Amino acid sequence: MTNKINFALNHMTAPRLDVRQFIDLATRLGCVGVELRNDLADKQLSTRDFFDGENPAGIGDYARSKGLRLLGLSEAYGFNRWDEAMEQKVALLIEQAKASGAESISLIPSNDGAKEPDEKRLLDLRNALAAILPMLKQANLIALIEPLGFTTSSLRRKREAVEAIQAVGGNDHFRLVHDTFHHFLASETKYFPEWTGIVHISGVVNPALTAEEMQDGHRILVDGADRLRNVEQIKSLLAMGYKGAFSYEPFAASVHADADIESGLRTSMDLLGSAA
Template sequence: MTSAIRFALNHITAPRLSSRAFIDLAAKLGCTGVELRNDLADKGLTTRAFFDAEAPAAIGAYARDHHMTLLGLSEAYGFNRWSPAMKDKVELLIEQAKAAGAQTISLIPSNDGRQEPDEKRLADLRHALSEVLPLVRSAGLKALVEPLGFTTSSLRLKREAVDAIADVGGNDHFRLVHDTFHHFLAGESEYFPGMTGIVHISGVVDNTVTPDAMQDGHRILVNERDRLGNIAQLRALQALGYQGTYSFEPFAASVHADPDLENHLRQSIAFIREAVANEIA
Protein backbone atom coordinates (compact mmCIF):
# COMPACT_ATOMS: atom_id res chain seq x y z
CA MET A 1 0.00 0.00 0.00
CA THR A 2 2.86 2.40 0.69
CA SER A 3 3.85 2.23 -2.97
CA ALA A 4 0.67 4.20 -3.65
CA ILE A 5 1.96 7.16 -1.61
CA ARG A 6 2.78 9.88 -4.11
CA PHE A 7 4.61 12.92 -2.80
CA ALA A 8 4.70 16.48 -4.08
CA LEU A 9 6.18 19.78 -2.97
CA ASN A 10 4.39 23.04 -2.32
CA HIS A 11 6.66 25.99 -3.20
CA ILE A 12 6.45 27.22 0.41
CA THR A 13 8.82 24.32 1.18
CA ALA A 14 11.70 26.07 -0.61
CA PRO A 15 10.57 29.63 -1.40
CA ARG A 16 14.08 30.86 -2.09
CA LEU A 17 14.33 28.63 -5.16
CA SER A 18 13.20 29.79 -8.56
CA SER A 19 10.31 27.89 -10.11
CA ARG A 20 12.69 25.91 -12.31
CA ALA A 21 15.09 25.08 -9.46
CA PHE A 22 12.13 24.10 -7.31
CA ILE A 23 10.87 21.73 -10.00
CA ASP A 24 14.39 20.30 -10.23
CA LEU A 25 14.37 19.63 -6.47
CA ALA A 26 11.03 17.84 -6.67
CA ALA A 27 12.29 15.72 -9.54
CA LYS A 28 15.44 14.74 -7.62
CA LEU A 29 13.27 13.58 -4.72
CA GLY A 30 11.11 11.40 -6.93
CA CYS A 31 8.04 13.56 -6.41
CA THR A 32 5.24 13.40 -8.95
CA GLY A 33 4.12 17.00 -8.80
CA VAL A 34 4.52 20.54 -7.52
CA GLU A 35 2.30 23.40 -6.39
CA LEU A 36 3.33 26.96 -7.21
CA ARG A 37 2.32 30.02 -5.18
CA ASN A 38 1.60 33.65 -6.00
CA ASP A 39 2.07 34.87 -2.41
CA LEU A 40 5.76 34.21 -1.74
CA ALA A 41 6.76 37.82 -2.34
CA ASP A 42 3.80 39.06 -0.29
CA LYS A 43 5.07 36.94 2.60
CA GLY A 44 8.54 38.46 2.25
CA LEU A 45 10.06 35.08 1.30
CA THR A 46 11.34 36.14 -2.12
CA THR A 47 11.66 39.20 -4.31
CA ARG A 48 10.75 37.26 -7.43
CA ALA A 49 7.47 37.71 -9.25
CA PHE A 50 5.05 34.82 -9.74
CA PHE A 51 6.55 32.36 -12.26
CA ASP A 52 9.78 34.38 -11.87
CA ALA A 53 8.26 36.83 -14.38
CA GLU A 54 8.38 34.12 -17.05
CA ALA A 55 5.35 33.12 -19.09
CA PRO A 56 3.26 30.58 -17.13
CA ALA A 57 3.29 28.36 -20.22
CA ALA A 58 7.09 28.19 -20.12
CA ILE A 59 7.17 27.05 -16.48
CA GLY A 60 4.40 24.55 -17.13
CA ALA A 61 6.34 23.12 -20.07
CA TYR A 62 9.48 22.89 -17.92
CA ALA A 63 7.57 20.89 -15.31
CA ARG A 64 6.19 18.50 -17.91
CA ASP A 65 9.63 18.09 -19.49
CA HIS A 66 10.81 16.91 -16.06
CA HIS A 67 7.89 14.46 -15.76
CA MET A 68 6.31 16.65 -13.11
CA THR A 69 2.61 17.43 -12.84
CA LEU A 70 1.73 21.02 -12.06
CA LEU A 71 -0.89 20.08 -9.48
CA GLY A 72 -2.13 23.56 -8.75
CA LEU A 73 -1.64 27.28 -8.35
CA SER A 74 -2.18 29.03 -5.03
CA GLU A 75 -3.93 31.16 -4.05
CA ALA A 76 -7.05 33.31 -3.94
CA TYR A 77 -6.96 34.31 -0.28
CA GLY A 78 -10.18 35.53 1.34
CA PHE A 79 -12.29 34.17 -1.51
CA ASN A 80 -15.35 33.91 0.73
CA ARG A 81 -15.37 37.70 1.11
CA TRP A 82 -16.56 37.96 -2.49
CA SER A 83 -16.15 41.25 -4.35
CA PRO A 84 -15.36 42.50 -7.87
CA ALA A 85 -11.68 42.59 -6.88
CA MET A 86 -11.83 38.96 -5.72
CA LYS A 87 -13.47 37.96 -8.99
CA ASP A 88 -10.59 39.60 -10.86
CA LYS A 89 -8.09 37.74 -8.69
CA VAL A 90 -9.76 34.37 -9.29
CA GLU A 91 -10.06 35.02 -13.03
CA LEU A 92 -6.35 35.87 -13.23
CA LEU A 93 -5.39 32.74 -11.32
CA ILE A 94 -7.56 30.65 -13.65
CA GLU A 95 -5.97 32.30 -16.68
CA GLN A 96 -2.49 31.54 -15.33
CA ALA A 97 -3.46 27.97 -14.48
CA LYS A 98 -4.79 27.34 -17.98
CA ALA A 99 -1.65 28.80 -19.56
CA ALA A 100 0.64 26.73 -17.34
CA GLY A 101 -1.38 23.53 -17.62
CA ALA A 102 -2.11 23.42 -13.88
CA GLN A 103 -4.87 21.11 -12.72
CA THR A 104 -6.35 23.29 -9.97
CA ILE A 105 -6.47 26.66 -8.28
CA SER A 106 -6.64 27.09 -4.50
CA LEU A 107 -9.30 29.05 -2.63
CA ILE A 108 -8.34 30.11 0.90
CA PRO A 109 -10.91 31.50 3.37
CA SER A 110 -10.39 34.70 5.26
CA ASN A 111 -8.48 34.32 8.50
CA ASP A 112 -9.18 37.81 9.85
CA GLY A 113 -10.87 36.84 13.11
CA ARG A 114 -14.12 38.57 12.21
CA GLN A 115 -16.98 37.41 14.40
CA GLU A 116 -20.09 36.62 12.36
CA PRO A 117 -23.26 34.60 12.84
CA ASP A 118 -22.93 31.18 11.25
CA GLU A 119 -25.90 31.92 8.99
CA LYS A 120 -24.17 34.89 7.37
CA ARG A 121 -20.75 33.27 7.33
CA LEU A 122 -22.03 30.18 5.52
CA ALA A 123 -24.26 32.23 3.20
CA ASP A 124 -21.19 34.23 2.16
CA LEU A 125 -19.32 30.97 1.55
CA ARG A 126 -22.11 29.62 -0.66
CA HIS A 127 -22.30 32.90 -2.56
CA ALA A 128 -18.57 32.87 -3.27
CA LEU A 129 -18.65 29.25 -4.39
CA SER A 130 -21.59 29.98 -6.69
CA GLU A 131 -19.59 32.82 -8.27
CA VAL A 132 -16.46 30.68 -8.73
CA LEU A 133 -18.36 27.67 -10.09
CA PRO A 134 -19.07 28.96 -13.64
CA LEU A 135 -15.51 30.27 -13.90
CA VAL A 136 -13.84 26.94 -13.18
CA ARG A 137 -16.48 25.02 -15.12
CA SER A 138 -15.81 26.99 -18.30
CA ALA A 139 -12.05 26.69 -17.78
CA GLY A 140 -12.15 22.92 -17.25
CA LEU A 141 -10.39 23.24 -13.90
CA LYS A 142 -11.12 22.25 -10.33
CA ALA A 143 -10.93 24.66 -7.42
CA LEU A 144 -9.52 23.41 -4.12
CA VAL A 145 -11.13 24.79 -0.96
CA GLU A 146 -8.85 24.71 2.07
CA PRO A 147 -10.48 25.15 5.49
CA LEU A 148 -8.09 26.70 8.02
CA GLY A 149 -8.20 25.30 11.52
CA PHE A 150 -7.21 28.55 13.26
CA THR A 151 -9.78 29.91 15.71
CA THR A 152 -9.63 33.16 13.71
CA SER A 153 -10.62 31.43 10.47
CA SER A 154 -13.95 32.07 8.76
CA LEU A 155 -14.03 28.44 7.58
CA ARG A 156 -12.54 25.88 9.96
CA LEU A 157 -14.38 22.65 9.13
CA LYS A 158 -14.24 20.53 6.01
CA ARG A 159 -17.82 19.44 6.73
CA GLU A 160 -19.01 23.01 6.23
CA ALA A 161 -17.14 23.25 2.95
CA VAL A 162 -18.51 19.93 1.69
CA ASP A 163 -22.08 20.93 2.53
CA ALA A 164 -21.71 24.35 0.89
CA ILE A 165 -20.21 22.81 -2.25
CA ALA A 166 -23.15 20.43 -2.49
CA ASP A 167 -25.61 23.27 -1.91
CA VAL A 168 -24.34 25.15 -4.99
CA GLY A 169 -24.17 22.02 -7.15
CA GLY A 170 -20.39 22.11 -7.27
CA ASN A 171 -19.39 18.51 -6.52
CA ASP A 172 -17.87 18.04 -9.98
CA HIS A 173 -15.78 21.21 -9.87
CA PHE A 174 -14.65 21.68 -6.27
CA ARG A 175 -12.43 19.56 -4.06
CA LEU A 176 -11.04 19.90 -0.55
CA VAL A 177 -7.50 20.32 0.66
CA HIS A 178 -7.00 18.03 3.63
CA ASP A 179 -4.23 19.77 5.55
CA THR A 180 -2.93 17.66 8.42
CA PHE A 181 -2.03 20.77 10.44
CA HIS A 182 -5.46 22.37 10.04
CA HIS A 183 -7.28 19.07 10.55
CA PHE A 184 -5.54 18.80 13.91
CA LEU A 185 -6.18 22.42 14.92
CA ALA A 186 -9.87 22.21 14.03
CA GLY A 187 -10.26 19.06 16.11
CA GLU A 188 -12.06 17.54 13.16
CA SER A 189 -12.59 13.79 13.04
CA GLU A 190 -14.38 13.46 9.71
CA TYR A 191 -12.55 12.54 6.52
CA PHE A 192 -13.85 13.13 3.03
CA PRO A 193 -11.62 11.04 0.74
CA GLY A 194 -13.96 11.25 -2.23
CA MET A 195 -13.95 15.04 -2.09
CA THR A 196 -10.26 15.43 -1.28
CA GLY A 197 -8.14 16.79 -4.11
CA ILE A 198 -4.79 16.92 -2.32
CA VAL A 199 -3.34 16.41 1.16
CA HIS A 200 -0.91 18.94 2.63
CA ILE A 201 1.54 17.55 5.17
CA SER A 202 3.68 19.26 7.78
CA GLY A 203 4.65 18.54 11.36
CA VAL A 204 4.87 20.39 14.65
CA VAL A 205 7.36 19.19 17.29
CA ASP A 206 7.61 22.19 19.63
CA ASN A 207 6.33 20.94 23.01
CA THR A 208 6.08 24.45 24.45
CA VAL A 209 3.23 25.59 22.18
CA THR A 210 -0.39 24.69 22.86
CA PRO A 211 -2.61 23.69 19.93
CA ASP A 212 -4.59 26.93 20.05
CA ALA A 213 -1.32 28.88 19.80
CA MET A 214 0.12 26.93 16.89
CA GLN A 215 0.80 29.04 13.81
CA ASP A 216 2.25 28.46 10.35
CA GLY A 217 5.71 29.29 11.64
CA HIS A 218 5.69 26.12 13.74
CA ARG A 219 5.23 23.84 10.72
CA ILE A 220 8.30 21.78 9.81
CA LEU A 221 8.92 18.48 8.03
CA VAL A 222 7.20 15.40 9.45
CA ASN A 223 9.36 13.28 11.73
CA GLU A 224 9.01 10.87 14.66
CA ARG A 225 8.37 13.73 17.12
CA ASP A 226 5.33 15.03 15.26
CA ARG A 227 2.43 16.19 17.47
CA LEU A 228 -0.19 16.45 14.72
CA GLY A 229 -0.81 12.76 14.15
CA ASN A 230 0.24 12.87 10.51
CA ILE A 231 0.78 9.13 10.28
CA ALA A 232 -2.62 8.35 11.77
CA GLN A 233 -4.25 10.82 9.40
CA LEU A 234 -2.51 9.38 6.34
CA ARG A 235 -3.38 5.87 7.44
CA ALA A 236 -7.04 6.86 7.84
CA LEU A 237 -7.13 8.53 4.44
CA GLN A 238 -5.61 5.50 2.74
CA ALA A 239 -7.95 3.10 4.55
CA LEU A 240 -10.90 5.17 3.34
CA GLY A 241 -9.69 4.97 -0.25
CA TYR A 242 -7.82 8.21 -0.86
CA GLN A 243 -5.31 7.64 -3.66
CA GLY A 244 -4.15 11.17 -4.37
CA THR A 245 -0.99 13.13 -3.67
CA TYR A 246 0.61 14.17 -0.38
CA SER A 247 2.30 17.56 -0.72
CA PHE A 248 4.84 18.93 1.75
CA GLU A 249 3.85 22.38 3.03
CA PRO A 250 6.19 23.47 5.86
CA PHE A 251 6.10 27.20 6.63
CA ALA A 252 8.86 27.33 9.26
CA ALA A 253 11.76 29.69 8.59
CA SER A 254 14.13 26.95 9.77
CA VAL A 255 13.03 24.78 6.85
CA HIS A 256 13.35 27.62 4.34
CA ALA A 257 16.92 28.31 5.52
CA ASP A 258 17.97 24.66 5.74
CA PRO A 259 21.24 24.19 3.79
CA ASP A 260 20.57 20.44 3.61
CA LEU A 261 16.87 20.60 2.75
CA GLU A 262 17.03 17.99 0.00
CA ASN A 263 18.48 15.38 2.34
CA HIS A 264 16.03 16.22 5.12
CA LEU A 265 13.11 15.93 2.71
CA ARG A 266 14.41 12.51 1.69
CA GLN A 267 14.52 11.50 5.35
CA SER A 268 10.98 12.73 5.96
CA ILE A 269 9.68 10.88 2.90
CA ALA A 270 11.38 7.68 4.07
CA PHE A 271 10.05 8.12 7.61
CA ILE A 272 6.46 8.62 6.38
CA ARG A 273 6.60 5.61 4.05
CA GLU A 274 8.00 3.34 6.76
CA ALA A 275 5.69 4.62 9.51
CA VAL A 276 2.56 4.25 7.40
CA ALA A 277 3.65 0.77 6.34
CA ASN A 278 4.25 -0.28 9.94
CA GLU A 279 0.92 1.14 11.08
CA ILE A 280 -0.95 -0.60 8.30
CA ALA A 281 0.88 -3.87 8.87
Protein backbone atom coordinates in the same frame (compact mmCIF):
# COMPACT_ATOMS: atom_id res chain seq x y z
CA MET B 1 5.71 0.07 3.22
CA THR B 2 2.17 -1.15 2.71
CA ASN B 3 1.01 1.81 0.63
CA LYS B 4 2.95 3.95 -1.80
CA ILE B 5 2.71 7.62 -0.86
CA ASN B 6 2.60 9.98 -3.82
CA PHE B 7 4.73 12.83 -2.50
CA ALA B 8 4.63 16.35 -3.90
CA LEU B 9 6.11 19.71 -2.98
CA ASN B 10 4.44 23.06 -2.37
CA HIS B 11 6.81 25.93 -3.21
CA MET B 12 6.44 27.06 0.43
CA THR B 13 8.82 24.18 1.22
CA ALA B 14 11.77 25.88 -0.47
CA PRO B 15 10.86 29.48 -1.36
CA ARG B 16 14.52 30.51 -1.75
CA LEU B 17 14.72 28.36 -4.88
CA ASP B 18 13.56 29.81 -8.17
CA VAL B 19 10.76 27.90 -9.85
CA ARG B 20 12.97 25.81 -12.13
CA GLN B 21 15.33 24.92 -9.27
CA PHE B 22 12.28 23.99 -7.22
CA ILE B 23 10.96 21.74 -9.99
CA ASP B 24 14.38 20.12 -10.26
CA LEU B 25 14.34 19.44 -6.50
CA ALA B 26 10.97 17.73 -6.76
CA THR B 27 12.26 15.66 -9.67
CA ARG B 28 15.30 14.43 -7.75
CA LEU B 29 13.09 13.47 -4.82
CA GLY B 30 10.81 11.35 -7.02
CA CYS B 31 7.74 13.52 -6.45
CA VAL B 32 4.64 13.23 -8.60
CA GLY B 33 4.12 16.96 -8.86
CA VAL B 34 4.48 20.49 -7.52
CA GLU B 35 2.30 23.39 -6.38
CA LEU B 36 3.37 26.92 -7.23
CA ARG B 37 2.47 30.04 -5.22
CA ASN B 38 1.71 33.66 -6.09
CA ASP B 39 2.24 34.93 -2.53
CA LEU B 40 5.91 34.25 -1.80
CA ALA B 41 6.87 37.88 -2.41
CA ASP B 42 3.88 39.09 -0.38
CA LYS B 43 5.11 36.96 2.51
CA GLN B 44 8.61 38.41 2.01
CA LEU B 45 10.00 34.96 1.25
CA SER B 46 11.13 35.90 -2.24
CA THR B 47 11.73 38.93 -4.43
CA ARG B 48 10.66 37.08 -7.58
CA ASP B 49 7.41 37.52 -9.49
CA PHE B 50 4.97 34.64 -9.90
CA PHE B 51 6.46 32.10 -12.34
CA ASP B 52 9.68 34.11 -11.92
CA GLY B 53 8.23 36.52 -14.46
CA GLU B 54 8.31 33.84 -17.15
CA ASN B 55 5.47 32.78 -19.39
CA PRO B 56 3.32 30.34 -17.33
CA ALA B 57 3.12 28.00 -20.32
CA GLY B 58 6.89 27.65 -20.35
CA ILE B 59 7.02 26.77 -16.66
CA GLY B 60 4.24 24.23 -17.07
CA ASP B 61 6.05 22.66 -20.00
CA TYR B 62 9.27 22.52 -17.99
CA ALA B 63 7.55 20.68 -15.12
CA ARG B 64 6.00 18.16 -17.48
CA SER B 65 9.33 17.67 -19.28
CA LYS B 66 10.65 16.48 -15.91
CA GLY B 67 7.78 14.03 -15.52
CA LEU B 68 5.95 16.18 -12.97
CA ARG B 69 2.34 17.31 -12.79
CA LEU B 70 1.62 20.95 -12.07
CA LEU B 71 -0.88 20.05 -9.38
CA GLY B 72 -2.07 23.54 -8.58
CA LEU B 73 -1.58 27.26 -8.24
CA SER B 74 -2.03 29.04 -4.91
CA GLU B 75 -3.79 31.16 -3.92
CA ALA B 76 -6.90 33.32 -3.80
CA TYR B 77 -6.89 34.32 -0.15
CA GLY B 78 -10.13 35.53 1.40
CA PHE B 79 -12.22 34.17 -1.46
CA ASN B 80 -15.32 34.03 0.75
CA ARG B 81 -15.23 37.84 1.16
CA TRP B 82 -16.49 38.10 -2.41
CA ASP B 83 -16.28 41.41 -4.25
CA GLU B 84 -15.11 42.76 -7.59
CA ALA B 85 -11.45 42.71 -6.59
CA MET B 86 -11.70 39.07 -5.52
CA GLU B 87 -13.45 38.17 -8.75
CA GLN B 88 -10.54 39.67 -10.69
CA LYS B 89 -8.02 37.81 -8.52
CA VAL B 90 -9.75 34.47 -9.07
CA ALA B 91 -10.11 35.16 -12.80
CA LEU B 92 -6.37 35.89 -13.09
CA LEU B 93 -5.46 32.72 -11.20
CA ILE B 94 -7.72 30.67 -13.47
CA GLU B 95 -6.13 32.31 -16.52
CA GLN B 96 -2.65 31.46 -15.22
CA ALA B 97 -3.71 27.90 -14.46
CA LYS B 98 -5.03 27.41 -17.97
CA ALA B 99 -1.89 28.90 -19.51
CA SER B 100 0.45 26.74 -17.43
CA GLY B 101 -1.62 23.56 -17.58
CA ALA B 102 -2.12 23.51 -13.80
CA GLU B 103 -4.76 21.09 -12.61
CA SER B 104 -6.31 23.33 -9.96
CA ILE B 105 -6.34 26.64 -8.13
CA SER B 106 -6.51 27.09 -4.36
CA LEU B 107 -9.18 29.05 -2.52
CA ILE B 108 -8.26 30.13 1.01
CA PRO B 109 -10.89 31.50 3.41
CA SER B 110 -10.44 34.72 5.33
CA ASN B 111 -8.57 34.31 8.60
CA ASP B 112 -9.28 37.77 9.97
CA GLY B 113 -10.97 36.76 13.23
CA ALA B 114 -14.19 38.59 12.33
CA LYS B 115 -17.09 37.61 14.57
CA GLU B 116 -20.20 36.97 12.53
CA PRO B 117 -23.30 34.77 12.79
CA ASP B 118 -22.94 31.33 11.24
CA GLU B 119 -25.89 32.07 8.96
CA LYS B 120 -24.10 35.03 7.36
CA ARG B 121 -20.71 33.32 7.31
CA LEU B 122 -22.06 30.28 5.49
CA LEU B 123 -24.22 32.38 3.15
CA ASP B 124 -21.12 34.36 2.15
CA LEU B 125 -19.31 31.08 1.49
CA ARG B 126 -22.11 29.75 -0.72
CA ASN B 127 -22.40 33.04 -2.60
CA ALA B 128 -18.68 33.05 -3.34
CA LEU B 129 -18.74 29.46 -4.57
CA ALA B 130 -21.79 30.18 -6.71
CA ALA B 131 -19.94 33.10 -8.33
CA ILE B 132 -16.77 31.08 -8.92
CA LEU B 133 -18.49 27.97 -10.28
CA PRO B 134 -19.31 29.30 -13.80
CA MET B 135 -15.73 30.55 -14.09
CA LEU B 136 -14.46 27.05 -13.34
CA LYS B 137 -16.95 25.45 -15.71
CA GLN B 138 -15.84 27.69 -18.56
CA ALA B 139 -12.19 26.86 -17.88
CA ASN B 140 -12.87 23.17 -17.14
CA LEU B 141 -10.87 23.54 -13.94
CA ILE B 142 -10.96 22.39 -10.32
CA ALA B 143 -10.76 24.73 -7.32
CA LEU B 144 -9.43 23.38 -4.03
CA ILE B 145 -10.99 24.82 -0.88
CA GLU B 146 -8.73 24.75 2.17
CA PRO B 147 -10.45 25.12 5.54
CA LEU B 148 -8.10 26.70 8.09
CA GLY B 149 -8.27 25.27 11.59
CA PHE B 150 -7.34 28.49 13.37
CA THR B 151 -9.96 29.81 15.78
CA THR B 152 -9.78 33.08 13.80
CA SER B 153 -10.73 31.37 10.52
CA SER B 154 -14.03 32.01 8.75
CA LEU B 155 -14.07 28.38 7.54
CA ARG B 156 -12.58 25.85 9.94
CA ARG B 157 -14.19 22.56 9.06
CA LYS B 158 -14.33 20.50 5.89
CA ARG B 159 -17.93 19.48 6.51
CA GLU B 160 -19.11 23.07 6.03
CA ALA B 161 -17.17 23.32 2.78
CA VAL B 162 -18.69 20.09 1.44
CA GLU B 163 -22.20 21.24 2.35
CA ALA B 164 -21.62 24.56 0.58
CA ILE B 165 -20.28 22.83 -2.53
CA GLN B 166 -23.33 20.62 -2.67
CA ALA B 167 -25.66 23.56 -2.09
CA VAL B 168 -24.38 25.35 -5.21
CA GLY B 169 -24.18 22.22 -7.37
CA GLY B 170 -20.40 22.40 -7.56
CA ASN B 171 -19.61 18.70 -7.11
CA ASP B 172 -17.67 18.46 -10.39
CA HIS B 173 -15.50 21.54 -9.91
CA PHE B 174 -14.69 21.88 -6.21
CA ARG B 175 -12.57 19.67 -4.00
CA LEU B 176 -10.98 20.00 -0.56
CA VAL B 177 -7.46 20.40 0.70
CA HIS B 178 -6.93 18.08 3.65
CA ASP B 179 -4.16 19.85 5.56
CA THR B 180 -2.84 17.71 8.42
CA PHE B 181 -2.01 20.83 10.46
CA HIS B 182 -5.45 22.38 10.08
CA HIS B 183 -7.22 19.04 10.53
CA PHE B 184 -5.49 18.76 13.90
CA LEU B 185 -6.19 22.37 14.92
CA ALA B 186 -9.88 22.05 14.10
CA SER B 187 -10.11 18.81 16.14
CA GLU B 188 -11.73 17.18 13.14
CA THR B 189 -12.36 13.46 13.25
CA LYS B 190 -14.18 12.93 9.97
CA TYR B 191 -12.30 12.41 6.73
CA PHE B 192 -13.68 13.19 3.29
CA PRO B 193 -11.44 11.14 0.97
CA GLU B 194 -13.91 11.27 -1.92
CA TRP B 195 -13.87 15.07 -1.73
CA THR B 196 -10.13 15.46 -1.19
CA GLY B 197 -8.12 16.86 -4.08
CA ILE B 198 -4.76 17.11 -2.34
CA VAL B 199 -3.25 16.60 1.12
CA HIS B 200 -0.83 19.10 2.66
CA ILE B 201 1.61 17.74 5.23
CA SER B 202 3.80 19.44 7.82
CA GLY B 203 4.74 18.76 11.42
CA VAL B 204 4.80 20.56 14.76
CA VAL B 205 7.13 19.28 17.46
CA ASN B 206 7.30 22.00 20.15
CA PRO B 207 5.88 20.25 23.27
CA ALA B 208 5.11 23.52 25.04
CA LEU B 209 2.50 24.68 22.52
CA THR B 210 -1.21 24.16 22.94
CA ALA B 211 -3.20 23.58 19.77
CA GLU B 212 -4.57 27.13 20.05
CA GLU B 213 -1.02 28.50 20.13
CA MET B 214 0.18 26.67 17.02
CA GLN B 215 0.76 28.94 14.03
CA ASP B 216 2.13 28.55 10.52
CA GLY B 217 5.61 29.49 11.74
CA HIS B 218 5.77 26.32 13.84
CA ARG B 219 5.25 24.02 10.85
CA ILE B 220 8.37 22.01 9.97
CA LEU B 221 9.10 18.81 8.06
CA VAL B 222 7.41 15.79 9.62
CA ASP B 223 9.75 13.85 11.92
CA GLY B 224 9.49 11.32 14.70
CA ALA B 225 8.44 13.92 17.28
CA ASP B 226 5.45 15.12 15.26
CA ARG B 227 2.44 16.15 17.36
CA LEU B 228 -0.06 16.44 14.50
CA ARG B 229 -0.43 12.67 14.02
CA ASN B 230 0.56 12.88 10.35
CA VAL B 231 1.16 9.13 10.15
CA GLU B 232 -2.29 8.41 11.55
CA GLN B 233 -3.93 10.86 9.17
CA ILE B 234 -2.05 9.56 6.13
CA LYS B 235 -2.81 5.93 6.96
CA SER B 236 -6.48 6.76 7.45
CA LEU B 237 -6.75 8.56 4.12
CA LEU B 238 -4.99 5.75 2.24
CA ALA B 239 -7.17 3.12 3.92
CA MET B 240 -10.27 5.06 2.86
CA GLY B 241 -9.18 5.00 -0.77
CA TYR B 242 -7.47 8.36 -1.25
CA LYS B 243 -4.97 8.01 -4.11
CA GLY B 244 -3.87 11.61 -4.64
CA ALA B 245 -0.75 13.54 -3.72
CA PHE B 246 0.66 14.32 -0.27
CA SER B 247 2.34 17.69 -0.67
CA TYR B 248 4.86 19.09 1.81
CA GLU B 249 3.96 22.61 2.99
CA PRO B 250 6.16 23.71 5.92
CA PHE B 251 6.10 27.40 6.83
CA ALA B 252 8.86 27.53 9.45
CA ALA B 253 11.75 29.90 8.82
CA SER B 254 14.18 27.18 9.91
CA VAL B 255 13.01 25.00 7.01
CA HIS B 256 13.20 27.85 4.52
CA ALA B 257 16.77 28.60 5.60
CA ASP B 258 17.93 24.98 5.41
CA ALA B 259 20.79 24.81 2.93
CA ASP B 260 20.27 21.04 2.63
CA ILE B 261 16.50 20.91 2.37
CA GLU B 262 16.79 17.98 -0.04
CA SER B 263 18.34 15.78 2.63
CA GLY B 264 15.75 16.81 5.19
CA LEU B 265 12.92 16.01 2.80
CA ARG B 266 14.40 12.60 1.97
CA THR B 267 14.62 11.76 5.66
CA SER B 268 11.03 12.83 6.27
CA MET B 269 9.74 10.98 3.21
CA ASP B 270 11.54 7.82 4.29
CA LEU B 271 10.01 8.09 7.76
CA LEU B 272 6.48 8.52 6.45
CA GLY B 273 6.91 5.91 3.75
CA SER B 274 8.08 3.26 6.18
CA ALA B 275 5.26 4.03 8.63
CA ALA B 276 2.35 4.20 6.18
